[in-house]
Amino acid sequence: MTSLSAQIRDRATGFHRSYWLPSTVTMRRWALASVVVNAGITVTGAGVRVSKSGLGCPTWPRCTPDSFVPAQHDAHSAFNMAIEFGNRLLTFLVLAVGVACVLAAVRLVRDIDGDGRGRRDLVRLAWLQPIGVLAQALWGGLVVRTMLNPFTVSVHFLLSIAMIAAAYAMFARAGEGDEPPRRLVHRDIRTLGFVLLGAVGLLLVAGVVVTGTGPHSGDDAASRFGFDIETVARLHADIVWIVVGLTFALLFALHLTDSPARVRRAALVLFGVELAQGVIGYVQYFLAIPALLVLLHVLGSTLVWISTLRVVFLMRTRDPVDPEADGRAAATAGDAQPLEAAAPHGGSA
Template sequence: MKLPSDSANPLVRLLRSFWAPTTRSMRGWAMASVVVNAGIAVTGAGVRVTGSGLGCPTWPKCTPDSFIPVAHPEVSMINMAVEFGNRLLTFLVLAVGAACVIAALRLAPRRPSLLRLAWLQPAGIVLQALWGGVVVNTLLNPFTVGMHFVFSIGLISACWLLYVRAGEGDGPLRRVVHRDLRRLGHVLVAATFALVVAGVVVSGTGPHSGDEMASRFDLDIEAMARLHADVAYLVVGLTFALLFALHVSGAPRTARRAAGAALAVELAQGVIGYTQWFLAVPAALVLLHVLGSTLVWISVLRATTSLRTREPEPLPADHSPTEAAAVA
């Protein structure tokens, strides 16, 4: 299919962005996927804090007799609309993931590394949709609800790596800082993942279960909150250490700015966390905290991926100087 070249038409520009992609448009779709996956994680928390977790009490249908919300004697229509609206957002996330796959398939020359990362998106979204059925059928068991968010973190990671890799070559990995700083970055990612898991446990222990029928972890909420805070201190400390080391070692400005942004996001998230605790966990701050969690994860990924790069893939020895100049 040949698309018209009318660049003034927004629809044509949109179609060309994935049917006749450039590196820039490939990265644009990858960033869009980061945004929509982070967004649906936040709206999923919105379903929980509004008590709409079982607004659609069956899966894949909303009610036993209908795929769309209809009057049900045991469920509020508002709760049903909230839950159904979040289900509909899955199709938006899937559409963006499909655009990433098409763009990776159509990119010339095709890059298998990008295609593999792109395929993770629709595959992960389908997994999320199926897991949503498990969540409903287990009546919002805190483990299944928590895994929903962990899967979202994994999808965001794949989307971010697609964004980063689309702006690089396929040559060997090259450090832009000392190897010990890269190791510190990896430790920071592991600690941040532990922070996310601790936050999931706190959420599964505290209020806002999503429905009166939902169970909770049989844990001491204060002890879990303290553990979560301790891991947060560790993450902030590691991020500060990384930022300090990057400055004193004369690391590239991109890496220093990424680490500084990660520290700022983490500190803001800490303020939100303590505020919601002292205000008895109001729903609005829970949503803000979930948004903060996704931003902390993305900012840490950004800081860590800024510590390395890949050059263009080296040409075979039998390539002529003219071919080499054309590739460059």
């Protein structure tokens, strides 16, 4: 019993130190946790929709007109209320992780200009998490009050995508110093990466249009976009092929120029995730969009987004934060070049 108590105490102490006396490692862990919880609540939000629980709690901020928690309500089943209320509770987990990111970023001791203060850009990125959660909560209230209008539902999803991007940027920057960024790939390849990122963003927008036009509205009372479902589905598929083509071109260019192995591996992972996502998309289309495959498709969309962000951030580097990280970076990215320098293989910058 004493040993168990000591283990619990040690774990509690370590947890407290992770955000109150943080290191670069623990800061990155909190940032990664923020990526995970934001992606998780995006998928569970889709679960609310496909289970027809979007109005399981018909009011906001209360669950029912008279209660903040699920209560007897003639118009909604206990199951639907539990699903919707459970998703609302997950918001507090995302908020808690966001607050921990802010605390860790503010208190992170960095040897910058001799002042030992947390780096300002990291603090700004961290603050986007709790602020984003509050914005999402307020927008979620609008979603309920508009009876799941497809526009408000679409924006709700896209806000989560934006929060994932901010969380990943925080994760990437947490382990970097403040030196100017240095390219690891040819300038044109890096530009192609940004084009790919924009194409994936467009793909996500097209995806929510398809979702807002098709079935699984979240409730029988919800409205739908007035588009033809065949037309928007085909447009979405066309953008998918553009994204896959850009990714293949990026992967080919990275191998052709002998870019760093970790960048090539990240691009290969992205390509694999896109292919898997494409298979799920076509299967769900031909099977009349079953709920389980919709959930997998939403999960796949978040993974495509995160994988694309990873590729873009790995294409450049900065001096690492500490000497130990500097040693690791020197071993894996010794061919990094300043943005102003010539590109690999003598190409122009």
